[in-house]
Amino acid sequence: MKTKIFQRAVKICAGLTASVLMLTSSALTVTSSAFSQARPAAAYSKSVTFESFPSAVNGGEPIRGVDISSIISIEEAGVVFHDDSGREEDIFRVLYDHDVNYIRVRVWNEPNDGKGHSYGGGNNDVNTACEIGRRAAKYGMKLLVDIQYSDFWADPAKQTRPKYWAAHDHNTLSGEIYKWTTWVLTAITEAGGDIGMVQVGNETNCFFCGEKDMYKICDLFASGDKAVRDFDKNILIAHHFANPSNADHYYWYAKVMNECKLDYDVFATSYYPYWHGTAENLTNVLRTIGNTYGKYVMVAETAYPYTSEDGDGFGNVVSAGSGGADLRYDISADGQAECLTDVFQAVANCGDKGIGAFYWEPAWLGVSGISWWEQKDKWAQYGSGWATDYAAEYDPDATSAGGSSYDNQALFDFSGHPLDSLDVFTRVYPKKQKPHIDDPHNFKITRLYGDLDGDNEITESELSLLERAVVNDYVPDEEQSVLGDLNMDSSVDVMDVILLDRYLHEGGLSANWKTVIGEKTVFERK
16 A cells, blocks of 8 residues: 555655656666565575585585576477566576575586487586586576586496497596596686586496496596696585485495595585485484595485476376385475475584585476477477487487476476475575676666665565655665665655655556666666
């Protein structure tokens, strides 16, 4: 409802001509996501604070990361994403707005048959990684480069050598790993990516690049580690394993890597709570390794379902009733939020060794509103599903093509709208001031005019403060005086009240407001 002061303001300004009002509103510069109506808060809203966070890592704030390796392929297939208000938006911008500060991307050597036919799984060659790194850097996000040293999926069940390395002896393979690592990092950096961390291998449980002896594996690891150190000594090096419920295995991996004097920084784990035990065990295992060997620890992959529905017709890797899955959280956005919060808390409980977590493929969706046959065509054409028919020549497990079996574990609904569980990243502390970014309209975001309390939202509280300032019932500080001058006429007056009220209540401007931009934040009418 309009307050009495606004009613008086309207009366005072009733004599203004329509042309003056039109001129004033057209001088505004506006944004699509910063001035959106906020979604109702999720029922689950617990926060996590990393105490004594190491200042040398990520600028002193926890890694709030996601792996969106499939994003280029699914966008090409036609998947679109939205901000909290429902407007279409670049997913990197949506993630930035939810305080995600790190992007993880897998890199395969040659994920195709050599004739231009993709194996699928996101087409994650170096060119794809370069594009993802460039887009992440645009929003101030660092990159974790997950080099898998394979042409397709690498996990505890398979670590197949790249096709062109198949015949190499151990020493030749070691040299190729060094050269490939250097080439990948060079390409991504030259494309504009901001690499903060490199994974040498993915879920390498006693198995890496075709090698099964852990001591020989460590020799191969050392080549990748050295390549990273030689490229940039400030980039963190991670080694990644899966299933911390096998604690003795983890302690042995860490022990052997220490015996082999590997030069690395981060012991990383996958942790899918429905397969990998309790959060308490996760903390105990990571904290023991971190404290014993002086390594940082983190979760490199996690996920949990918010629904048992299937969005693309391919089927889900886990749903209600799945055998062998401990679905101890509710299957809902709230349950998903609780799970992700517990993962961050488990890492935070590792003290100054815990550095954060990554959610795996939170946006791996099918195209909304099309048939299964149309989905299948897109998986084949764009490589946006888990595999294409061409992958079978390399991966014997790829017996049939398919889509995403993780779409029910995404942090977006099947139409690309953010779930409340995406807000978990906004509640992981400490936080530093967000970096200035280049937005899609080639401006830089600073503070929003009208945002008098500094929470990046425009609400009734700002309108109330502005009204009080106009009638001298409240004295704004210097910054509020600037941010309250919406039409930038060097005074906070009744006209500013009218503009802010129109945004909040009339809706005529709100559908066109875009986030701002420039050395000073202003509104811009689109």
